Amino acid sequence: xxxxxxxxTHVAGxxxxxxxxxxxxxxxxxxxxxxxxxxHQAIGKxxxxxxxxxxxxxGIEALLMRLQLARxxxxxxxxxxxxxxxxxxxTTMMFLFAVPMMEGMGVYLVPLMxxxxxxxxxxxxxxxxxxxxxxxLLLYGAAFSNTMPAAGWFSYTPLSGPQYSAGKGVDVxxxxxxxxxxxxxxxxxxxxxxxxxxxxxxxxxxxxxLFCWSMLIQSFMVIFAMPAxxxxxxxxxxxxxxxxxxxxxxxxxxxxxxxQHIFWFFGHPEVYIIFIPALGMVSSLIEAHARRGVFGYxxxxxxxxxxxxxxxxxxxxxxxxxxxxxxAEAYFTAASMMIGITSAxxxxxxxxxxxxxxxxxxxxxxFVFGFIFIFVLGGMTGIMLASIPLDLQVHDTFFVxxxxxxxxxxxxxxxxxxAFHHWFPKFTGRMIDERIGKVTFWILFTGFNxxxxxxxxxxxxxMARRIYTYPAEMGWGPANLLATIxxxxxxxxxxxxxxxxxxxxxAGAPASEDPWEAGTLEWAASSPPQNYNFVxxxxxxxxYPLWADAAxxxxxxGMRSDRREVLVTSGMEAEPEHRLVLPRSTxxxxxxxxxxxxGLVGSVFSFSxxxxxxxxxxxxxxxxxxxxxxxxxxx
Amino acid sequence: xxxASALDVGRLRPYEISNRAPLWWGQVILCAIEGSxxxxxxxxxxxxxxxxxxxxxxxxxxxxxxxxxxALAPLILSMAGSYMASEAxxxxxxxxxxxxxxxxxxxxxxxLVLRYLDWRGLNFNWASDAHxxxxxxxxxxxxxxxxxxxxxxLVLMIIIASGRYGPKQRLGVHVDSVVWYFLVAIWxxxxxxxxxxxxxxxxxQ
Numbered sequence: 001x002x003x004x005x006x007x008x009t010h011v012a013g014x015x016x017x018x019x020x021x022x023x024x025x026x027x028x029x030x031x032x033x034x035x036x037x038x039x040h041q042a043i044g045k046x047x048x049x050x051x052x053x054x055x056x057x058x059g060i061e062a063l064l065m066r067l068q069l070a071r072x073x074x075x076x077x078x079x080x081x082x083x084x085x086x087x088x089x090x091t092t093m094m095f096l097f098a099v100p101m102m103e104g105m106g107v108y109l110v111p112l113m114x115x116x117x118x119x120x121x122x123x124x125x126x127x128x129x130x131x132x133x134x135x136x137l138l139l140y141g142a143a144f145s146n147t148m149p150a151a152g153w154f155s156y157t158p159l160s161g162p163q164y165s166a167g168k169g170v171d172v173x174x175x176x177x178x179x180x181x182x183x184x185x186x187x188x189x190x191x192x193x194x195x196x197x198x199x200x201x202x203x204x205x206x207x208x209x210l211f212c213w214s215m216l217i218q219s220f221m222v223i224f225a226m227p228a229x230x231x232x233x234x235x236x237x238x239x240x241x242x243x244x245x246x247x248x249x250x251x252x253x254x255x256x257x258x259x260q261h262i263f264w265f266f267g268h269p270e271v272y273i274i275f276i277p278a279l280g281m282v283s284s285l286i287e288a289h290a291r292r293g294v295f296g297y298x299x300x301x302x303x304x305x306x307x308x309x310x311x312x313x314x315x316x317x318x319x320x321x322x323x324x325x326x327x328a329e330a331y332f333t334a335a336s337m338m339i340g341i342t343s344a345x346x347x348x349x350x351x352x353x354x355x356x357x358x359x360x361x362x363x364x365x366x367f368v369f370g371f372i373f374i375f376v377l378g379g380m381t382g383i384m385l386a387s388i389p390l391d392l393q394v395h396d397t398f399f400v401x402x403x404x405x406x407x408x409x410x411x412x413x414x415x416x417x418x419a420f421h422h423w424f425p426k427f428t429g430r431m432i433d434e435r436i437g438k439v440t441f442w443i444l445f446t447g448f449n450x451x452x453x454x455x456x457x458x459x460x461x462x463m464a465r466r467i468y469t470y471p472a473e474m475g476w477g478p479a480n481l482l483a484t485i486x487x488x489x490x491x492x493x494x495x496x497x498x499x500x501x502x503x504x505x506x507a508g509a510p511a512s513e514d515p516w517e518a519g520t521l522e523w524a525a526s527s528p529p530q531n532y533n534f535v536x537x538x539x540x541x542x543x544y545p546l547w548a549d550a551a552x553x554x555x556x557x558g559m560r561s562d563r564r565e566v567l568v569t570s571g572m573e574a575e576p577e578h579r580l581v582l583p584r585s586t587x588x589x590x591x592x593x594x595x596x597x598x599g600l601v602g603s604v605f606s607f608s609x610x611x612x613x614x615x616x617x618x619x620x621x622x623x624x625x626x627x628x629x630x631x632x633x634x635x
Numbered sequence: 636x637x638x639a640s641a642l643d644v645g646r647l648r649p650y651e652i653s654n655r656a657p658l659w660w661g662q663v664i665l666c667a668i669e670g671s672x673x674x675x676x677x678x679x680x681x682x683x684x685x686x687x688x689x690x691x692x693x694x695x696x697x698x699x700x701x702x703x704x705x706a707l708a709p710l711i712l713s714m715a716g717s718y719m720a721s722e723a724x725x726x727x728x729x730x731x732x733x734x735x736x737x738x739x740x741x742x743x744x745x746x747l748v749l750r751y752l753d754w755r756g757l758n759f760n761w762a763s764d765a766h767x768x769x770x771x772x773x774x775x776x777x778x779x780x781x782x783x784x785x786x787x788x789l790v791l792m793i794i795i796a797s798g799r800y801g802p803k804q805r806l807g808v809h810v811d812s813v814v815w816y817f818l819v820a821i822w823x824x825x826x827x828x829x830x831x832x833x834x835x836x837x838x839x840q
Binding site for chain 1 (some may be wrong): 640641642643644645646647648649650651655656657658660661664665667668669671672675676679682683686687692761762763764765766767768769771772779783786787790794799800801802803804807
């Protein structure tokens with residue numbers, strides 16, 4: 001008998017409770033119901049699917065760029081179009097794909113892993129999703145109306161200022177940031193409180209699954225980094241453009257470098273905001289497929305925490321070429337090299353885990369191996385780039401492009417694809433085809449290295465990034481052609497992955513609750529989980545509850561199942577403190593997001609729309625908070 | 636089959652109106668987000684100041700120190716109102732909540748009138764120069780937050796006064812006080828920066 005079945009069926013009178021839970025947690029049907037959903041599985045899936053669509057859009061933009069660069073003096077895209085496409089590519093991948101995808105995985109998995117029924121602020125969760133969707137629609141709605149930003153994904157001033165970027169493209173870009181950052185902050189707030197307060201009884205800090213640790217650290221980084229980019233894009237850039245403030249206008253005492261400082265104070269942590277959840281995924285995957293707990297759990301957790309802190313002291317290494325004082329630059333070189341230490345600690349812990357585990361060479365584990373290989377290479381070039389003399393030589397060349405694709409695709413996309421293969425049975429209730437999964441991996445791995453390895457060489461030979469073409473005499477043609485072939489290989493891998501997903505969802509073998517015999521609580525829920533996740537909340541006595549002795553297993557009783565109750569536990573030891581009734585599903589978060597959206601889209605044209613945004617948003621929030629009748633006076 | 640053991644939580648309360656409530660934690664995080672934003676604004680203020688020789692520019696009339704300082708009195712006192720309301724929320728005293736929230740709103744209203752007088756006296760605006768830009772931005776964002784929180788406080792007071800409220804709304808009153816303490820506390824450094832920093836520290840480089 002599998003462990004989890006035992007966990008789910010050993011309390012008398014369960015059928016009645018299950019029935020009540022199903023009623024209490026069911027969502028209304030119809031269109032109004034669809035806009036009212038607040039269960040974390042549904043919102044998480046919406047994040048994941050939406051972000052995947054943006055990945056495809058960003059991928060198409062990448063292919064267009066590679067087509068243009070495939071041979072010298074090519075004419076597929078003109079210079080203006082090329083600028084727009086690389087701006088859209090970077091913006092889409094950073095703001096509309098990578099961060100929301102990680103948030104979506106967290107929203108879906110964290111409550112399951114903690115042994116609770118939902119995130120602690122379900123309406124905020126829904127609100128965050130709608131804001132994200134609105135931001136994405138704003139950027140692409142404008143793009144399809146032929147209004148595209150063309151100043152790069154970080155929109156440096158003065159290039160992005162009113163003088164050099166006429167039109168509304170940059171304004172739309174700046175306000176899209178506001179939407180996605182609000183969304184990320186909503187998820188961060190609810191995940192921090194969920195992880196600290198809704199853990200299963202007994203899940204002390206030292207028993208939190210590593211993916212939850214990674215989301216916790218990532219969420220704290222969001223809290224402190226995202227306000228910076230909202231200031232940079234909305235206050236510094238947009239207000240300078242629309243109402244004539246002088247933050248970045250040197251003629252009136254402003255400074256364009258100020259924009260770079262504020263942007264990168266967010267922008268560097270942003271990389272870790274994307275990549276730390278991926279580290280958590282890697283740890284989870286390795287544990288499940290090496291069939292043992294991670295080697296050096298405290299070291300892995302502390303390294304991730306240290307990564308989170310150090311990430312805030314690195315931003316100037318993006319600005320080595322701006323002529324800052326050398327003493328400051330030296331500090332940032334040292335800090336940038338330091339991040340290599342904490343990353344290496346984790347790599348060694350994973351190697352030790354793999355070495356001593358009983359490996360199951362699944363598709364997911366293939367992606368983990370791919371991650372280690374690619375990410376270590378990207379880390380190496382990162383340490384090279386931390387050195388100022390080398391950075392000055394290759395600054396803004398394809399060497400840098402190669403470096404950050406190695407760390408971002410290697411560090412985030414490969415773990416993510418591994419995670420898709422690993423949690424697919426939990427998401428869908430069916431097994432994904434392992435054989436095709438491995439084929440996908442080899443195609444993606446080959447395609448990736450074919451695309452980005454030649455870029456190192458191109459950068460060293462002086463090919464600057466963001467140029468739309470190059471003359472044949474430079475000799476860059478062959479390497480560029482190779483990179484383009486690689487890009488289309490990646491696209492092929494993506495298509496095979498999607499075919500595999502569709503095929504497996506239709507005809508894959510039905511998945512049991514715990515097909516990998518993994519140790520964490522999400523595998524104790526059914527596949528896919530019910531809206532309430534667990535009939536009885538588990539009580540945890542070990543770091544890997546499903547691997548613990550049956551004698552140590554216990555469940556929570558005494559919760560009311562006729563309403564949406566969760567159990568609040570203490571922050572450190574997770575001792576039960578009180579019960580909490582979560583709010584019902586409602587369309588108000590959607591309506592509030594709609595109100596803010598109308599105003600914020602208007603603010604691209606005129607500042608006064610902020611007041612309309614505030615008024616409409618306030619109406620939405622009041623509706624959201626208004627007591628539901630009849631009020632539970634004495635629950 | 637009987638459970639190895641069962642942890643009965645049936646006797647635990649189904650709500651909590653104190654700093655142990657998850658919503659209280661959520662409000663603290665909201666304050667952390669706002670706080671980081673204002674800290675970065677202070678950094679921007681001094682960054683811009685270091686770039687020029689004369690700060691503020693000659694002829695710029697700074698916020699009036701007397702009005703701005705007197706305005707602190709009703710502002711700080713208003714925290715007593717929200718404290719009373721939050722304590723009354725724990726005890727479920729409807730009258731106490733209404734009194735506390737009303738005191739909070741009234742004193743905050745006095746503060747806003749004084750701020751309006753002070754603000755009206757400025758002879759520069761956001762588009763005058765970098766100093767005008769950053770001072771107006773700080774004033775605008777803080778005022779915006781204050782007005783937004785007061786609006787929510789007003790809505791809470793109406794709900795409590797209507798009598799149709801439960802523990803969730805009482806918890807709302809309790810955590811509303813956290814945001815108000817934060818908005819008062821964050822104003823003290825902002826006030827020091829825009830009112831006193833140019834007077835005490837003088838010009839730029």
